[in-house]
Amino acid sequence: MPELPEVETVRRSLLPVVLAKPISSVDIFTERIVQNRPADEFRDLLVGRSFVDLTRRGKYLLFALEGGWELVAHLRMTGRLIYYSSPSIPLAKHTSAVFRFGAEGELRFEDVRKFGTLDLVPAGDYRSVKGLYTLGVEPLSEAFTLDRFQELVHGRKTKIKSLLLDQTKIAGLGNIYADESLFMAGIHPERSAESLTAEELERLHTAIREVLQLAIEHQGTTFRDYRTGFGREGSFQNQLQIYGKKGEECPRCGVSLQYRKVAGRTSHFCPHCQREQP
Template sequence: MPELPEVETIRKGLINLVGGAVIIDVAVFWDRMITPPFSTERFKTVLRGEQIHTIERRGKYLIFLLDHWAMISHQRMEGKYEVSEAGEPIKKHTHVIFYLADGRQLRYLDVRKFGKFTLLPIEKRDEYEPFKKMGPEPTADFFKLSKFKKDLSKSHRAIKAVILDQNIVAGVGNIYADESLFQAKIHPLQAADTIGPAAAKRLHEAVMDVISRSVEAGGSTIRTYKNTLGEAGKFQVSLAVYGQIGQPCPNCGHPIEKIRVAQRGTHYCPHCQQLPKTRSKAPDITDIAYKGAK
């Protein structure tokens, strides 16, 4: 799934490519991508003649701001956008096409068909249900240490599960959770309410730093992610632990290991990220070592 850095990179690319463009027609080939109460036909009808003024982002969601509507797009696991010239062959897994007045087409492709489109009146976009409980963006302006410490103190879940929780902080997924915990030297299974003030501060800073550096690098390409120009992200070359099972830790040289936390494959250095010698391991999480390859 594209995480915050990848979605932010896509947002910037789409603004450059289709900002100001007018939608003259829409084709939908997979009706389930259009969320109620809009039918596919209603979705297509209201978008005709609408101009794309700008594109915002909230967590992992893109928000296209049109004349009268906010079109909210969640790419889920494999969704991606491409801008094509008229007449270019339609690729397999293309499920929505926005025909633009200048002859180009904004195409949405999704191998797994999990992506969703939602329309709201533009002035009500903040009332979108997933946004109501969503945590702050991981930037200094919104992500406050005092609130983060309070959130940790209230949860006995594994710390990785907590920072993956979109109600705690928006946009952090599996890759950047692993990298942030490594940078902060915190074991992913440590119970959140046992993390002291100094470690909480390290993690707070690490989340913001890792996300910021990945945005600058255009995100991470692990499997299929590419930006709107078809280019791969570059942050994967900077990953210290994610996907590095068996490789030497960049800090101490100990082989990186993989366990399962919060139902996610989790990479960490057992030497640099040790559990304190107390009852600090979250009791509701099963850690299962992976014996296979990454």
């Protein structure tokens, strides 16, 4: 599933090619992709307008439109937003929606599992998009200070891995980058959040930001479905330290890496570098 670095990579790749091009038509092939209004109303509101900005919050892409509207996109499990400069390139089998820019190419939402979503909202009014409305702090922003992180963790008995995955606390972390951050910081995923020492919290705070930044530099992690806005694979899968490497040697100490279900997600860790009991 695309996490913050993948969605940010899609944003950066699309930004130079989708702005200031009037939308000439919109095709919706999967009706349920449009969440908060009927598909025909969605189309009518979009046609004739241009995207004027493209930003990101957590795993959401926010396309600002002329006239005070905003298109909110979430890729969920297998969604891809890809720009095609020529409409003559055949549609992929699992295309859910197409935004055409006349002779200026088109933006296609491709999605094998069809869990991806599109919402059209008045700019900045996210009340109808619950996951976006309740999003927590942006981990690469200045607002994510060590103090803020300490406040989020303070007095919480929940497992630290669960807390990292909670989008209402920190926006955009998923299974891959939570595991990589915890490994970098040397913290077991099942430690209770409140048990972390000030030093461990500082290490984890730094690790989260470093891992995300590094993954963006490598254009995200492609295991199967994720592609950039130009349809290319990311390369951070070649930099991963422990995610998906159960049974392999820990890159730091050589002990065999383990995995366990934590918060319903397969969590990878080194039993030597990430002690269950501090």
